[in-house]
Amino acid sequence: MAAALHFEEVSKTYVSGRLWRRARVAALDGLSFEVHPGEIFGFLGPNGAGKTTALHLLMGFIFPDRGRGSVFDFPFGDTRARLRIGFLPENLAFYRFLSPVQLLRYFGRLNDVPAAVIESRIPPLLEQVKLTEAARRPLGGFSRGMLQRLGLAQVLLHDPDLLVLDEPTSGLDPLGRRLVREILLELKGRGKTVFLSSHLLSEIEMVCDRVGVLDRGCLRRIGSVREMLEASERVELTARGATAGLLDALRQQGADISDRDGLHRIVLDRSQQRAAIEQLWAEGGELISVVPARSTIEDFFLEVVEGGPATGGDGQ
Amino acid sequence: MRIWWVGVNTFRGLLRSRALLAFFFLVLFTLLSALGVFYFADQLSEAGAAEQARLLFAQRIEGMLETFVVYGYFLAALAGAYLLPGEIKSGTIVPTLGRAVSRGQYLLGLFLGLNLLLATYAGLVAVMLGGLMVLGQVWPGPEMLLGVLYALLAVNIVLGLSFFFSTVFPPLVALAAMLTFLALPGLTDAVRLYSQEWADRLKSVLTYPQPAWDLLDYGDYFVLTRSAIERPWSSHLLGIAHGLDYLAVLLLLAYLVFRRRSLLPQN
Numbered sequence: 001m002a003a004a005l006h007f008e009e010v011s012k013t014y015v016s017g018r019l020w021r022r023a024r025v026a027a028l029d030g031l032s033f034e035v036h037p038g039e040i041f042g043f044l045g046p047n048g049a050g051k052t053t054a055l056h057l058l059m060g061f062i063f064p065d066r067g068r069g070s071v072f073d074f075p076f077g078d079t080r081a082r083l084r085i086g087f088l089p090e091n092l093a094f095y096r097f098l099s100p101v102q103l104l105r106y107f108g109r110l111n112d113v114p115a116a117v118i119e120s121r122i123p124p125l126l127e128q129v130k131l132t133e134a135a136r137r138p139l140g141g142f143s144r145g146m147l148q149r150l151g152l153a154q155v156l157l158h159d160p161d162l163l164v165l166d167e168p169t170s171g172l173d174p175l176g177r178r179l180v181r182e183i184l185l186e187l188k189g190r191g192k193t194v195f196l197s198s199h200l201l202s203e204i205e206m207v208c209d210r211v212g213v214l215d216r217g218c219l220r221r222i223g224s225v226r227e228m229l230e231a232s233e234r235v236e237l238t239a240r241g242a243t244a245g246l247l248d249a250l251r252q253q254g255a256d257i258s259d260r261d262g263l264h265r266i267v268l269d270r271s272q273q274r275a276a277i278e279q280l281w282a283e284g285g286e287l288i289s290v291v292p293a294r295s296t297i298e299d300f301f302l303e304v305v306e307g308g309p310a311t312g313g314d315g316q
Numbered sequence: 317m318r319i320w321w322v323g324v325n326t327f328r329g330l331l332r333s334r335a336l337l338a339f340f341f342l343v344l345f346t347l348l349s350a351l352g353v354f355y356f357a358d359q360l361s362e363a364g365a366a367e368q369a370r371l372l373f374a375q376r377i378e379g380m381l382e383t384f385v386v387y388g389y390f391l392a393a394l395a396g397a398y399l400l401p402g403e404i405k406s407g408t409i410v411p412t413l414g415r416a417v418s419r420g421q422y423l424l425g426l427f428l429g430l431n432l433l434l435a436t437y438a439g440l441v442a443v444m445l446g447g448l449m450v451l452g453q454v455w456p457g458p459e460m461l462l463g464v465l466y467a468l469l470a471v472n473i474v475l476g477l478s479f480f481f482s483t484v485f486p487p488l489v490a491l492a493a494m495l496t497f498l499a500l501p502g503l504t505d506a507v508r509l510y511s512q513e514w515a516d517r518l519k520s521v522l523t524y525p526q527p528a529w530d531l532l533d534y535g536d537y538f539v540l541t542r543s544a545i546e547r548p549w550s551s552h553l554l555g556i557a558h559g560l561d562y563l564a565v566l567l568l569l570a571y572l573v574f575r576r577r578s579l580l581p582q583n
Contacts, residue, residue: 059414061579079416087414093407095325097332109321110415154411 002073004162004193005035005058010067011217012053027053029217030067035195035210037161040188042208042225043197046305050217051197052090055166058195059087071162083111086155090166090197092147096140100131100150103139104157111158118157125153129179144171152183162193169203181207201301213304220304228300234293235273237266241285250276267293318417322425327432330395336433339391346383347444350376357452373452374540377445381463381538384441388471391437395430396478397490400574405581419575423483427567430475438468449540459544462552463537469559470532476566483573501526527562531555 012028028050035041045051056062058069060077074081094103101122108118126132129149139147148171155163168184169177177200184194184207198204204211205225212222221228242264247257255268255276268276277287330336353376361369403409403426413422442464449456477497481490500522508515532555536545 056580061410061413063576063578079418082414083416085414087411089407089410089414091407092411094411095329095408097329098325106321106325107411107415110318110412110417112318112416151411 002037003034003070004037005041005069005071005195007031007033007054007058007069008067010054010057010064010069012050012057012062012064026217028057028064031214031217031219032067033212033219033222035162035193037193038188038191039209040184040194040196040207042204042211043195043214044199044201044204044211044301045197045214046199048216049214051214052166054214055087055164055195055197058164059085083158084161086158086160086163088151088155088163088165088168090170092144092151094139094147094150097138099136099138100126100153101135103150104154107154108157113158121157125156128156128183129153145173145176148172149176149179152180156183160192162195163187164195166197167199168196169198169200177203213301215305221300233270234267235270236289236291236293237264237268237273237276237280238288238290239264239266239280239285240288242266242280243283243285246276246279246283246285249279263288318421319425319428322412322417322422323428323432326399326426326429327436330399330429330433331436335394339387343384343387343440346380346387350380354448354452370452370454371541373448374454377448377452377454378538378540380445380448382535384445385467385471385534385538388434388437388467389474392430392434392471392475393478393491393494395433396475397482397487397494399426399430400479400482401487401490404579407581409579413579420571423571423574424567427476427479430479431472434468434471434475438464454540456540457544459537459539462544463534463539466532466534466537466555466559469556469563470527470529470534472563473527473532473559473566476563476570480566480570480573483570483577498526528558531558 010028010031011026014025014027015022016025017023031050031054043051043054053062057064058071058076059082064076069076071078071081072084095106098106104122104125105118108121109115113121122135123132126135129152131146131149131153134142134146139150142150148168152168155165169180172180181203184196187194188207188209196204196208208225210222210224211228213220240263247264247266250266250268250272251257253268253272255266255272257267258265266276273290277290280287354373357369357373357376360366360372400423403412409422413419417425448454474494477494478490481493481497484490485493501519504515504519504522507518531551536547
């Protein structure tokens, strides 16, 4: 199946400063990866990593210095591709004199949505993003959160196949963030592809199938969320009846041990796992379970950004 | 249709501009400042000098027509120079071009919006001056329509120039660039002080890219006190074709610059 989104060795450099103090800043350096149809792909990275640059490139707002990319096999910026994209920019700038209804009508017309369809979709969309009461008020008086919710509505209006969302939960309260999660999961259920840039790691962990971690313009890691969370070198044993001597010995070897409801939760290095289990059995203890120790995506992110080696990403 | 929707939205945005409100007051002030002359003409008419009063009235309306065309140039130059950079600076260009709108369609839409504004301005001026003409029993000839057409073309060329320069430069620089471009033929007069031969050479180079204003001279037709200059229809067709051709080239140049330009504001 063709990729929904494809970056191939894309590089982008910005020139900053005045004539006599010009400096070139590499925003992206040889970025290559793919987003598959039907998945929610999280694009992670610290501020200034190049996430928004990548999004602007794929929308055709700026052009790469090197490399190329495609959206549904159309080159970046092609209007045929944009017809199938719903784009939510990070900095929402809508015409302040329009009301939500007028804005949605305008954007719907630009995407060739028939007038009758636009009129039928606007009320439920505004209801979904909780803006029905403000439907006819000028956007000039809207708060950041309200604009963000309207941004989500305009993304969904033409029922796009690919949603490109730059920090979709930015400026939203917990209710708004939950709304975004629900919408994303509903879209996933309908087979839509979502390319989601964010640095809110908990959001990414909850909704994404795969993530790519971008740092200083390079893709450091790419893979499924589950793989990444389970790629830990530690395992978690749950045991009953371990002797105090065994637990002390494990603690001295660096294991984390906690007791709850008569069970011992022992997190230790994978290399110590076999010896520990054999010792437990030898002393008459009972092994309940052995699972890879789950870290959070935040642990993973910090590990990658703060010193993990760049593995590059081939998009596979 | 996308061009039309962008155009209509641009027009709606322009109508809400505060600068436009100030411009509207300028037009109103100009109109009110002429009321004294109209009152004087009315008094003259009552005193038995009806023909002199009518002439005075007509002269004043001719003057106002010229003035309002000059205001049209100001409006076109300022709106043309500020519109696109304003869209980029405010970021409203991003969600619009995130839709299935090509850059060419977007540019044409903006230009259409500017023209809707100019058409509204022309309509407003027509209503105001038409009312005054009825009041003063001054009836224009059909050639007045030619004058309106030429004036609209000339104003559109200024609009096209400032719009083109705004795809390259920030608004103020675009305005300065446009004025410099239009003033370039004046350089030849300075050179003529030193060398007739070089002045002629320079003139042939500098006037080539300039609009042929002689072909678009609306002043010949904004007349109420004398007969308009008669020209063959082929001459009118040439003038109109030149105006449209010049405008098309400007828009094409604007597109060529804009098609590879970053849509993000420059830091």
